[in-house]
Amino acid sequence: MPKVTIDGQTTEVAPGTTILAAARQIGGALVPPAMCYYSKLKGSGGKCRTCLVKVAAQSAANPNPMPKLVASCSTPVADGMVVANLTSPEVLETRKAIVEFLLINHPLDCPVCDQAGECDLQNLSYAHGLQRTRYEFERRTFEKIDIGDRIQLHMTRCIMCFRCVYTADQVAKHRVHGVLGRGDAAEIGTYIQNALDSDFIGNVIDVCPVGALTDKTARFASRVWFLKPMDAHRACTKCSGKVALWVKGNEVIRVTGRRGAYGEVEEFICNECRFDRKELGDWVVEGPRRIESTSVISANHYTDLKQLHIVTQKHLEARRLAGAGPEGSRPRGPHEGGQADPAALISG
Amino acid sequence: MILEHAGNAEARTLAGWRKLGGYASVEKALKGMTPEQVGEEVKKAGLRGRGGAGFPAGLKWSFLDRKSDKPRYLVCNADESEPGTFKDRYLMEHLPHLLVEGMIVSSFALGAKTSYIYIRGEYMYLLRLLEKAIGEAYAAGYLGNDILGSGYSLDLHVHPGGGAYICGEETALLESLEGKRGNPRIKPPFPASQGLYGCPTVVNNVETIATVPHVLRMGGEAYAAIGVGKSTGTKLISASGHIKRPGVYEIELGKVSCEEFLLSDAFCGGPKNGRPIKAVIPGGSSVPVLPLALFLKTAKGEARMMSYESLADGGFVSGTSLGSGGFFAMDESACMVRNLWNLTRFYHHESCGQCSPCREGTGWMEKVLHRLEAGQGRLSDIDLLVDIAKKIEGNTICPLGDAAAWPVASHIRHFRHEFEYHVKYPEKVKDPRHGEREPVAMPK
Numbered sequence: 001m002p003k004v005t006i007d008g009q010t011t012e013v014a015p016g017t018t019i020l021a022a023a024r025q026i027g028g029a030l031v032p033p034a035m036c037y038y039s040k041l042k043g044s045g046g047k048c049r050t051c052l053v054k055v056a057a058q059s060a061a062n063p064n065p066m067p068k069l070v071a072s073c074s075t076p077v078a079d080g081m082v083v084a085n086l087t088s089p090e091v092l093e094t095r096k097a098i099v100e101f102l103l104i105n106h107p108l109d110c111p112v113c114d115q116a117g118e119c120d121l122q123n124l125s126y127a128h129g130l131q132r133t134r135y136e137f138e139r140r141t142f143e144k145i146d147i148g149d150r151i152q153l154h155m156t157r158c159i160m161c162f163r164c165v166y167t168a169d170q171v172a173k174h175r176v177h178g179v180l181g182r183g184d185a186a187e188i189g190t191y192i193q194n195a196l197d198s199d200f201i202g203n204v205i206d207v208c209p210v211g212a213l214t215d216k217t218a219r220f221a222s223r224v225w226f227l228k229p230m231d232a233h234r235a236c237t238k239c240s241g242k243v244a245l246w247v248k249g250n251e252v253i254r255v256t257g258r259r260g261a262y263g264e265v266e267e268f269i270c271n272e273c274r275f276d277r278k279e280l281g282d283w284v285v286e287g288p289r290r291i292e293s294t295s296v297i298s299a300n301h302y303t304d305l306k307q308l309h310i311v312t313q314k315h316l317e318a319r320r321l322a323g324a325g326p327e328g329s330r331p332r333g334p335h336e337g338g339q340a341d342p343a344a345l346i347s348g
Numbered sequence: 349m350i351l352e353h354a355g356n357a358e359a360r361t362l363a364g365w366r367k368l369g370g371y372a373s374v375e376k377a378l379k380g381m382t383p384e385q386v387g388e389e390v391k392k393a394g395l396r397g398r399g400g401a402g403f404p405a406g407l408k409w410s411f412l413d414r415k416s417d418k419p420r421y422l423v424c425n426a427d428e429s430e431p432g433t434f435k436d437r438y439l440m441e442h443l444p445h446l447l448v449e450g451m452i453v454s455s456f457a458l459g460a461k462t463s464y465i466y467i468r469g470e471y472m473y474l475l476r477l478l479e480k481a482i483g484e485a486y487a488a489g490y491l492g493n494d495i496l497g498s499g500y501s502l503d504l505h506v507h508p509g510g511g512a513y514i515c516g517e518e519t520a521l522l523e524s525l526e527g528k529r530g531n532p533r534i535k536p537p538f539p540a541s542q543g544l545y546g547c548p549t550v551v552n553n554v555e556t557i558a559t560v561p562h563v564l565r566m567g568g569e570a571y572a573a574i575g576v577g578k579s580t581g582t583k584l585i586s587a588s589g590h591i592k593r594p595g596v597y598e599i600e601l602g603k604v605s606c607e608e609f610l611l612s613d614a615f616c617g618g619p620k621n622g623r624p625i626k627a628v629i630p631g632g633s634s635v636p637v638l639p640l641a642l643f644l645k646t647a648k649g650e651a652r653m654m655s656y657e658s659l660a661d662g663g664f665v666s667g668t669s670l671g672s673g674g675f676f677a678m679d680e681s682a683c684m685v686r687n688l689w690n691l692t693r694f695y696h697h698e699s700c701g702q703c704s705p706c707r708e709g710t711g712w713m714e715k716v717l718h719r720l721e722a723g724q725g726r727l728s729d730i731d732l733l734v735d736i737a738k739k740i741e742g743n744t745i746c747p748l749g750d751a752a753a754w755p756v757a758s759h760i761r762h763f764r765h766e767f768e769y770h771v772k773y774p775e776k777v778k779d780p781r782h783g784e785r786e787p788v789a790m791p792k
C-alpha cells in the first residue's frame with residue numbers, strides 16, 4: 001500500500017487514492033478545500049483549482065518535485081510521495097489567487113442570498129480571501145432564465161463547478177440542463193426553455209457550493225441561522241427518506257439531504273421528500289443535527305451551551321466601584337434577545 | 349523537402365502525386381516493414397511534434413498502450429487556430445495526398461484501424477479537398493480493406509470542428525470528436541492510454557504526420573542528419589507582419605539564422621515600410637515576444653538560429669520558443685500595448701471556461717489592457733497585469749492559460765516603457781493610430 005506524507009503527516013492508502021482523499025483520511029486542517037470535487041459524483045473535480053497542492057517529492061523512486069502545483073482532487077498518490085498544503089507558502093499564495101478569481105465576478109449579494117450561512121464560497125473566502133477586491137470593472141451578469149417552479153437559478157453566483165451537471169446525469173439520470181457558451185460567458189442553462197423536474201433533480205440544490213441553485217419553495221423564507229436543522233426520516237419508496245428538516249417553531253421551512261463531512265450529503269433524496277413534505281407530521285423527527293460549532297447556523301440554537309463568564313478580581317472591583325448590581329443581572333446581549341427576521345426585510 | 353511539390357497542380361491528384369513519387373512510403377512500409385520498424389525509423393529521425401510543444405513523435409508513439417485490447421486511434425490535429433500560424437492550411441491545400449499518405453503509414457505504425465483528421469470548421473474548402481483525396485486513395489486501394497494486399501486495413505475520416513481555438517488542445521479535440529463540448533480533459537489519464545472513446549490514441553499535428561513519409565523514404569538516420577542537434581529536419585514557418593515577403597517557408601532547423609530569416613530575400617525580405625523592425629513573435633501568439641536585438645542575438649551575444657534550442661536560449665527571460673512556427677514581425681509603428689490587448693482579447697474569447705484562473709483571469713487582463721490602451725490606465729495596472737498573469741500560469745487544466753499569460757509577461761518585460769507611455773501621455777494614445785503616428789512613441 002502506498003505511503004504518502006502530507007504536511008508532515010504520513011498515512012497509508014489504497015493504490016489509486018487521490019491526494020485529497022488521502023488528506024481526508026488523515027483529517028484536520030491539512031485537508032485542502034474543494035469547491036468542485038464531490039466524492040459521490042464521478043468525473044467531478046479538477047476545475048476550480050482551490051485544492052492545488054505542492055508535490056515536493058513524486059515518489060520514493062522519483063524524489064523530484066512536480067514542476068507545477070497539482071489539483072489534489074484528481075492527482076493519485078504514489079508510494080513515498082511528499083505533499084505540502086498548508087506548509088507551502090506557494091500553495092497558500094496561489095489559493096488566495098484562486099479565491100480572488102472566483103470572487104471578481106461574484107455578485108457578493110450574500111445579504112439576499114439563501115445560501116448565506118452555508119455557502120462554501122463564503123467559508124472559503126473567509127479562510128483564504130483578501131480583505132478587499134482589486135477588480136474595478138462591472139461584474140458579469142446573465143440574462144435571467146426560469147428553470148421551473150422548484151429550483152431557482154442565480155447564474156451570477158455560479159462558480160462553474162459542473163456538480164449540478166454530473167448530478168443530473170448520475171443521480172437524476174435525466175438531464176435537461178448543461179453548460180452553454182464558453183469562457184466567462186459560459187452559463188448553466190437549458191438551451192430551449194425547460195423545467196428541471198425529474199425525480200432526483202432537487203439534489204442539484206444540495207451539491208451547488210454557492211447560491212446559484214436554491215430551493216424555490218423556501219425562497220427568502222428565512223435565514224438559515226434562524227432555523228433548527230433536525231434529522232428526520234419517513235418511509236419513502238423512492239429514496240432512503242433520511243433528510244435534514246429545517247424547522248422554525250413547528251413549521252418545516254425546507255428539506256435537504258443531510259450535509260455532512262466536507263459539505264457532501266450522506267444520501268441523495270428524492271423530489272417528493274424535498275419539496276412536497278413540508279408538514280412536521282410527515283416526518284419522524286430523530287433529533288437535532290450536529291452542526292459545526294464554528295458555523296453561523298449553530299448560533300442561537302443550543303441553549304444548553306452557555307457562555308462561560310470569567311470573573312476576575314479586577315472585574316469585581318470595577319463593578320463595585322461602579323455601584324452595579326450583583327453578578328448575573330447583566331443586560332442581555334444581542335445574541336440572546338429576540339430579533340427581527342431579516343428575511344422579512346429583504347423579501348419585500 | 350515537405351514543400352517540394354507545393355504549387356505543382358499535379359501534386360493535388362493521386363495520379364500526379366504518384367508520378368512525383370507519392371505513396372512510395374505506403375508501399376515500402378506496408379509491404380516490407382513491421383509497424384515497429386516504422387516507429388523505430390520515426391524515433392531515429394528525432395522528429396519533433398510540429399503542433400507547438402515540440403514533443404518527440406517517436407517517443408509519443410512508443411507511449412501508446414499496445415497491451416490494451418481496445419482499438420487504437422490516430423487523430424491528426426488540423427485545427428490550426430493559433431494566431432500567426434497558417435502552415436497546415438498551405439500544406440493541406442497544396443499537398444493533400446502527402447497528408448493522406450502520412451496518415452496511412454502512421455496509422456500502420458500505431459496499429460490504428462480507424463483514423464481521423466480533425467480540421468477547423470473554417471477550413472471547409474480544405475475538408476472537401478481532403479475528402480476528394482481520400483476518395484481517390486480508397487479507389488486506388490491505399491485505404492479500405494487489405495491495403496495493397498498487405499492484410500492491413502484502414503478507414504480515414506475527416507471531421508470539421510465548430511470554430512473554437514480550444515479544440516486544438518488535444519484532449520478538447522478528442523471530446524469534440526466524440527460529439528461533446530470541447531472542454532480539455534483533466535490529465536492523467538493521457539490519450540496514449542485513454543484517448544478517443546476511452547481507447548489508446550495518438551494526436552499529431554498535420555505537419556508532423558506529413559513528415560513521416562519523408563522519414564520513411566530517406567530513413568530515420570538520414571533525416572536526423574538534417575538540421576542541428578535535437579532540432580532535426582525541416583520546419584514550416586508561417587511568416588506575417590510588417591515584412592516584405594509574407595508566406596510559408598520551409599527552413600532547415602538550426603541552419604538559418606534569425607537575422608537571415610528576417611532580412612534575406614529568400615525568406616521575409618526585411619521590413620516592409622522601411623521602418624525598422626521592433627519586435628518579433630517567432631512561434632505563434634502564445635510564445636513570448638522578443639525585442640529585435642534579443643531576437644537576433646541571445647543574451648550571451650551569440651547569433652540566434654531558427655531552431656528549438658536556439659530560440660529557447662535564455663528561457664522566458666531573454667528567450668522564446670519555436671512553438672508552431674507562427675512568425676510575426678512588428679515594426680516601430682506597432683503599439684505593443686495594443687498588440688497585447690488584441691492577443692489577450694483572443695485568449696479571453698477562446699477560453700473554454702472550465703477552470704477559474706483562465707475563465708476569470710483572461711477577461712480581467714483584457715479589461716485592464718483595454719483601459720491602458722485607451723489612455724485611462726494607471727501605473728499600478730502594469731504590475732497588476734504581471735501579477736494576474738503569474739497567477740494564471742501553471743495553475744490551469746490546459747496550456748491555454750499559460751498561453752494567455754506568457755504574452756502578457758513578455759510584452760511587459762521587454763516593452764514596459766510603452767505601457768508607461770500610455771499612462772503618462774493619455775491624450776496621445778487616444779488616437780487609435782498612435783503607434784503609427786508616433787513611431788518613437790515609445791522612447792526607452
Ligand SMILES: Cc1cc2nc3c(=O)[nH]c(=O)nc-3n(C[C@H](O)[C@H](O)[C@H](O)COP(=O)(O)O)c2cc1C
Nearest residue numbers: 397398399425427428429516517518552553556747
Ligand atoms: C489551446 C491550444 C490550442 C492548440 N491548437 C493546436 C492546433 O491548432 N494544431 C495543433 O497541431 N496543435 C495544437 N495544440 C497542441 C496540441 O495540444 C498537441 O500538442 C499537438 O496536436 C500534438 O501534436 P504534435 O506532437 O505533432 O505537435 C494546441 C494546444 C493548446 C493548448
Ligand code: SF4
Nearest residue numbers: 158159161162164208
Ligand atoms: S449552478 Fe451551482 S452546481 Fe451548477 S455549476 Fe454553478 S456553482 Fe456548480
Ligand code: SF4
Nearest residue numbers: 700702703706744746
Ligand atoms: S486553461 Fe482555460 S481553456 Fe484550458 S481548461 Fe482551463 S478554462 Fe479551459
Ligand code: FES
Nearest residue numbers: 046047048049073
Ligand atoms: S476541488 Fe480540485 S480542482 Fe476543484
